[in-house]
Amino acid sequence: MLGLNQKDTKFLLIVVALTLLTPFLTQPFAESSGLAQFNAGYPDLMQRFAIYGIFAIGFNILFGLTGYLSFGHAAFLGVGSYSAVWMMKLLTTNVIPGIILAIVVSGLFALLIGYVSLRRSGIYFSILTLALAQMSFNLAYSVLTPITNGETGLQLTLNDPRILGVTATPDGSIPATHLFGLEMKSSAQWEVFGHLFTFNVGYYFCAVMAIIAFYLSLRIFRSPFGMMLRAVKTNQTRMSYTGLNARPYTLAAFVISGMYAGLAGGLLASMDPLAGAERMQWTASGEVVIMTILGGAGTLMGPVLGAGFIKYFENIFSKINDGVLHGWFAFLPDGLEDFVVFLIHPFVGKGWHLTLGLLFMLVVTFLPGGLMEGGNRISRWYKNRRNKGTDTDEGTPHAPKSTPHVAE
Amino acid sequence: MDTFLLQILNGLDKGSAYALIALGLTLIFGTLGVVNFAHGALFMIGAFCAVTLSRILNLSYETIDPEKKDFLGNPAVVKTTYVESWFGPEAGAWIIDWAVPLGILFAIPIMLLIGYVMERGLIKHFYKRPHADQILVTFGLAIVLQEVIKYFYGANPIPTPAPSAFKGSFDFGVLLGMDPNVIIYPYWRMIYFTFSLVVIGAVFSFLQFTTFGMVVRAGMADRETVGLLGINIDKRFTIMFGIAAAVAGLAGVMYTPINSPNYHMGMDFLVLSFVVVVVGGMGSLPGAVLAGFLLGILESFASMNWIKDILPGIDQIIIYLVAIIILLTRPRGLMGRKGVMEE
Amino acid sequence: MGILEVKNVGKRFGGLQALGDVNLSVAENTVHAIIGPNGAGKSTLLNVLVGKLIPDTGSVMFDGQSVLGRKPHEINQMGISRVFQTPEIFSDLTVLENVMIPCFAKRDGAYRMHAFETVEDEVDIVQKAEQMLLDVNMQDKLRMTASSLSRGDKRRLEMAMCLVQEPRLLLLDEPTAGMARADTNNTIDLLKEIKDSRDITMAIIEHDMHVVFSLAERITVLAQGTPLVEDTPENIKGHPKVQEAYLGQAHG
């Protein structure tokens, strides 16, 4: 189906199901339970899962397949956001034109930056992308203020022309972003057995985009083009002595991943119509690098997992304050309780980035394949154990044990 | 002429910081072959060594002075710092005033230790891994270090003044027979520049004139051969890492009066320092120093008003622009050897 | 006029004259061996031929066209493939993929983005690659990751990658170095078979005289960057200069 073999079709269907059921899956705890704070079924958070998932999927097409480590991808995200907001100022608050422009402009921008930076590889490439993105960030903050509105950020106002839409609603406020009349912020809620499920238009819009993005990335992974990109990563020397020019391939991957970032930026602006330069800063580029690697660079699901993982824990951790901690450890004797809370305190609440940094270091050091590799290791270990268990239980002669495949 | 001179002077202090950080980055890259994204964090930690020392020196105890009354007529609470009570009010006050320069002595052992721990505990395991992994793990470390500092010192910049003796400015114009107040230059910036020259000189002479330095230089040129000679190059490289950390730290200590330190200053300087290293030539120590000063001065020229009128925003991007042009036309940088990290 | 004409090629590395004044003519559909002691400049000569190095002087013509100044992939597209001294393969890819990539390069040129087909749909390319791997006796390793192959298999894989392109000129840099005797003999058989079954010219650098004398129709002896003699294997065997410069050294 859709040009996929059976296995991949099944894979895609699972991803579609998971994405569509996210409002249920992220809401496992009843509102009244003490664990309700671990729920994640809020429109805002679910939107971010989908949007950063797209960002990471795109980054992975470049980094995961070709091995080119860009430290400047947030620039494309920012450009996407600015383009979308401009479209909403000038044309209409319908999100479609904004998103199209976001993809086109970030694609062109990626073409320019990619053309320059791909002339080098390795750390030179990383530094070039870093420098180019940081330059864009500085420009967005200074000379380009007429376009970016500098530090304040670009916002919709009551003076915008919006020639295809309305400048202001009848009650005199700024029109909301919508898809042919369906407002992004509108939600339906469903309460059942004490669980509150929220179905938000914005989320489902992002989810559909994410599914399309995932599908395209799946096609790229399985295509001869994807194979060439992996060839670039393993051996460029052999590639050129095989009669292939690596540059067009890497540039195409760069532009595609830039367009993914632009789409993500456009979606961010569609959910909340404002765009600021801080979205382009290199720490923001670092975030997508972390997501991709944490999940598992070069795998299909890894980046999505990484993005979800980070956005989820970012949200949860920032909510855990000392009061919550004391609640958890109330069963301990008082002195010990205080001590435990004291120990955990730096890592939660505002300390989320500390935890993230440590986690990232651990992953890079011990689990370069990210969560995906971790999952594979566990399932392999489990299978081996189970095989061993059945062998001894039934007293059957030993089948040759499959040696675990050691990651290199 | 006068504005020209002024811009050069203005560029020197930032240039000094770039040069010192880039020097350390290059030492680490040249000797260990490691791309250290946490180097900016070391600069930042150095700055916070100065902050810490100044706080320690300002530790005080309270006494009740029955002679004095506060405005309600109660006996006033008087704070006395321990330093003053130990060394007497005058010497004590002087020590507190000189917290930043004294921070050098405080920072050196700390930075050497941090460098040692970092190299033995983490970097060592990444020598044989791809550059991308080195970038990633040190990027993670940089985040951790900066968050730790943020946890203890908060997010706001912490003003850390220079000794009052250096508060004023020096009038260069008068020295050159111009009118007063044409070219004035704060004393502390002069000191920063001089200090950086001293540190750079010390590092270079250390490498040039000691056997230790000779081995390290040989190692930078050709690691394998030196290893074959049976010289324990790894141990020396560990020490080199400590020295590079100390250089970054000292640059940070002395920079505090110029810019109040905050937890993300390291990241801010890191990106630019990498650019400096690339412009100077990956692996070239003189290149790093030269490029540091050149780019600092260039940045200062680009921020002149008439230039900004012609090319708006040029001051924001000049360094990046130069780096991009250099990388594309002369990938080995100003003084880099051919073949280092080239394709 | 040979298919490959190297004229007055010289190359210096700093103070080292790696290639002096090399003249070489390789006739079409022959096997031409280049032998010489280590450091003689053999690999450097190949580097010039494939566009990795640009010589300081001289010219290199392949089939009447100059190769100098062209990029490696352009030279490959002209019909020159090279097997390296240390195997250059796509080690993270499977054996089959390794051989499919040159098939794509041959069919589609230096780049063409097939982003919306799946690899499996390229039936003709899969078949061609599988056939090639059958020819080199690696049909049972199609799905293995190339990095997990033995050294001998890596060399065989690289040779398969070059042969599947059906190059007009195949350059082999010590293809049997480090191989066991049996593998060496297999390689000789394979190259003989290739040579007999299609139009191909080979230039082979080799230390193993057994390989050289089993395959070569002409031999050039290179020493210190300059060709000493060029002749048939029979004459080379007895050539005093060669005995002294190369064979003597190799035996001693």
Ligand SMILES: Nc1ncnc2c1ncn2[C@@H]1O[C@H](COP(=O)(O)OP(=O)(O)O)[C@@H](O)[C@H]1O
């Ligand atoms: N890229 C290079 N830079 C400097 N010297 C080189 C380079 N490539 C080869 N050489 C030198 O050129 C000489 C010839 O090398 P090479 O062609 O590899 O010899 P061989 O005949 O063993 O293949 C050797 O002395 C080698 O050290």
Ligand SMILES: [Mg+2]
């Ligand atoms: Mg050789």
